Amino acid sequence: MVSRTPQVEERATAGRTRHETEGGEGFRSRDASSLRDGAPRPTREEERDAWRIAATVADPEVPVLTIEDLGVLRAVEVDASGVRVTLTPTYSGCPAIDQMRDDVLLALTAEGFRDVTVDFTLSPAWTTDWMTDEGKAKLEQYGIAPPTHRAGERSGPIPVMLGVKCPRCQSLRTREVSRFGSTACKSHFECLACLEPFDHFKVH
Numbered sequence: 001m002v003s004r005t006p007q008v009e010e011r012a013t014a015g016r017t018r019h020e021t022e023g024g025e026g027f028r029s030r031d032a033s034s035l036r037d038g039a040p041r042p043t044r045e046e047e048r049d050a051w052r053i054a055a056t057v058a059d060p061e062v063p064v065l066t067i068e069d070l071g072v073l074r075a076v077e078v079d080a081s082g083v084r085v086t087l088t089p090t091y092s093g094c095p096a097i098d099q100m101r102d103d104v105l106l107a108l109t110a111e112g113f114r115d116v117t118v119d120f121t122l123s124p125a126w127t128t129d130w131m132t133d134e135g136k137a138k139l140e141q142y143g144i145a146p147p148t149h150r151a152g153e154r155s156g157p158i159p160v161m162l163g164v165k166c167p168r169c170q171s172l173r174t175r176e177v178s179r180f181g182s183t184a185c186k187s188h189f190e191c192l193a194c195l196e197p198f199d200h201f202k203v204h
């Protein structure tokens with residue numbers, strides 16, 4: 001475990017949310033505000049290299065997306081004891097996360113990094129707000145409608161209800177067929193203009 005300064009400890013505690021009782025040995029809490037729009041990038045050269053390698057790992061469920069596109073890759077730290085990678089699963093119990101962990105271990109080991117460990121952190125909880133704009137564009141090209149708005153925008157008294165755009169013909173004349181699509185992260189839609197069915201990555 002990395003020792004923390006009292007100031008960091010205080011910020012980490014403030015950043016914990018609904019999952020604060022979860023997490024075990026490998027748990028490291030981070031400042032929620034600094035993670036809001038993408039994780040902070042390592043500054044040291046070795047950490048940048050390790051980040052770049054880990055960032056190439058694909059989401060097993062949507063292979064066009066990397067774990068960086070998804071916002072699942074949260075931290076990469078390199079020191080004398082080895083490499084520590086921190087991932088946040090897209091949702092608790094997501095089966096893809098074990099595959100992502102194995103792939104990160106393989107990718108870093110193949111590039112010569114040793115003593116690689118991968119930790120999971122559930123706090124702050126993953127949100128589709130962490131998905132990069134590039135990731136959203138890749139999703140749409142892949143035929144999956146990206147999240148329609150930021151999860152943070154739901155916090156007001158009136159929920160934001162934006163239409164889901166068909167990824168094929170761009171029509172907003174679409175309707176939800178099923179709350180769950182090919183995976184729990186997605187719902188199933190059909191386009192009333194071009195009649196094609198498609199998945200929508202739900203705001204989470």
Ligand SMILES: [Zn+2]
Pocket residue numbers: 166167168169170171191192193194195196
């Ligand atoms: Zn369409």
